[in-house]
Amino acid sequence: MEVLKVSGIGEKYQSQNGEVTALSNINFSVEQGEFMSIVGPSGCGKSTLLSIIAGLLKPTEGTITLNGKLVSGVSPQVGYMLQRDNLLEWRTILKNILFGLEIQKKLTPENIAYAEHLLKTYGLYEFKDKYPSQLSGGMRQRAALIRTLATNPDMLLLDEAFSALDFQTRLAVTDDVYTILKKENKTALMVTHDIPESISMSDRILVLTRRPGTVRNIHTITFDMEQRTPLACRSHIQFNTYFNTIWNELDVHV
Amino acid sequence: MYNEPQTISKERQLYLKRQKRGKQKVLFWQIAILVLFLAVWEIAGQLGWIDTFILSQPSRILHTYANLTQNGILEHIGVTVYETLVGFVLGAALGTLLAIVLWWSGFISKVSEPYLVVLNSLPKIALGPVIIIWVGAGTSAIIVMALAISLIVTVLEMLNGFRSTNREHIKMARTFGASKHQIFTKIVFPGNIKTLFNSLKINIGLSLVGVIAGEFLVSKAGLGYLIVYGGQVFKLDLVMGSVIILSVVAALMYEAVVLLEKAVTRHYGR
Ligand SMILES: Nc1ncnc2c1ncn2[C@@H]1O[C@H](COP(=O)(O)OP(=O)(O)OP(=O)(O)O)[C@@H](O)[C@H]1O
């Protein structure tokens, strides 16, 4: 089943100095439960594309369809995770992860129980009355993910959600997040600079061209293994083949 | 977060001891300078090195304080504190409210910018005589004066804080579909508690300046009046005494704001 359909998306930014065409004619779709990544050269419009899908930005051209309905603004069916955890320093962890529900006026006992259940499942329950500054970077990122999941979106958008973390923590957190998303059976679309990260987590990878970004190719990533986890993928023999293909397509000049 | 170990190491003990001794030394000199200053002043007066009629003298000031009830200083303190508090609360509330309006509407904020710049640089004391004509020579003129001095500063300070709210926090709220009202009450305002208190700290001082200037002009009651009156009848003991009380009142009000800040920040767990 198709959750997200992106058709003919184009975006032009207007400013005093002129016009920037960030995206042109983007078409693809994402299936239920799929993990898809977007990679592309810096400034090719990846963040712009996610903002459009999230309904934060109106596209100049084209349409976004979510579960068969046209997107025309921020929808509670989409959860968006940004690069920084953006936990609010003046709220406890519990209050932070309830933030989305509070904004959407959905602080019902069932939803609160679900959020607390997520905290318990993902090892943050003892920290619920602590403040963000008392948590490590990895735990903070997990709290940010729980804040997004607590509103129970059908689809998750992640914009370089792990790039603020150091390498070790990043490996651990991607493993965590991958397991969490698969367990909750969420569809995800992730933007990243990190090719290994995209290969290790994704079912499909979309490669964008330089600005104006257009779809260059879409790769299906499969590994011959029983229980796929990002960490295990990294040491699989197919990993390098995928890496080289995508690296060549990105056309990086030094 | 540092974990304090159960048993404190020798090095740490030494460090803590040094810190404590350093603090004591500073406090000692702070007090010593004051005592020395008062002693020199008093002795110079006794020995006739300075004219105590013009410069007054600690003992004479103390004598003035002894007759507190008789010369009505207590009432004057009350008047000044009352006027300052009213001006302060009004200035903070109105200033914050205006800052909210300007944050909300980019259009209003752009239109009003040149006016704010001019009003900010205008010496508000110059408005004194006009204010007295408009609202009458009384308490209200003094409060308006305090308001005039503190209002624009509050508006600019708060607006600046609101505008420099973390963009990413706002974007995060928007991803959940937050309205402008929600963005303000849940992100912008709580994120600016520190700005608010910084502006309150500046404000309490400015309100006092406004009140004293107002009392100079209106000349009916208050510490400002007492200072002007004392100067006119050459009762320099009264002038000096009032100035000292004024500085104590100012310090106490400032401390009150600091305490309030501590209470509020503790509530927000920071
Ligand atoms: N608000 C804006 N106004 C004008 N131009 C913009 C604006 N936002 C982005 N751009 C331009 O649009 C292009 C795409 O930006 P975007 O942030 O989507 O790229 P990106 O692929 O996410 O980049 P990065 O890899 O650095 O995160 C860039 O060239 C950028 O300069």
Ligand SMILES: [Mg+2]
């Ligand atoms: Mg980006």
